Amino acid sequence: MTEESRIMSDSEYNITKQLTKELEFLWNVDGYIKDAEEEGNQECAKLFREIKEDEERHAKKLKDLLLKK
Numbered sequence: 001m002t003e004e005s006r007i008m009s010d011s012e013y014n015i016t017k018q019l020t021k022e023l024e025f026l027w028n029v030d031g032y033i034k035d036a037e038e039e040g041n042q043e044c045a046k047l048f049r050e051i052k053e054d055e056e057r058h059a060k061k062l063k064d065l066l067l068k069k
């Protein structure tokens with residue numbers, strides 16, 4: 001495959017792959033928070049809420065970078 005015929009560059013692929021990981025986590029994290037709350041583990045629920053905020057920020061940055069190309 002020539003460079004011109006490639007669907008995406010290695011960097012575009014890497015961004016896409018990482019964005020997918022972030023989105024999969026975000027799809028599941030509310031369930032993780034619910035599980036922690038049902039177990040009375042507020043420390044765990046709080047940590048997953050913090051990670052959720054971080055991952056939302058990362059996902060937005062990855063999406064913006066991908067769409068900028």
Ligand SMILES: [Fe+2]
Binds near residue numbers: 022054055058
């Ligand atoms: Fe992340």
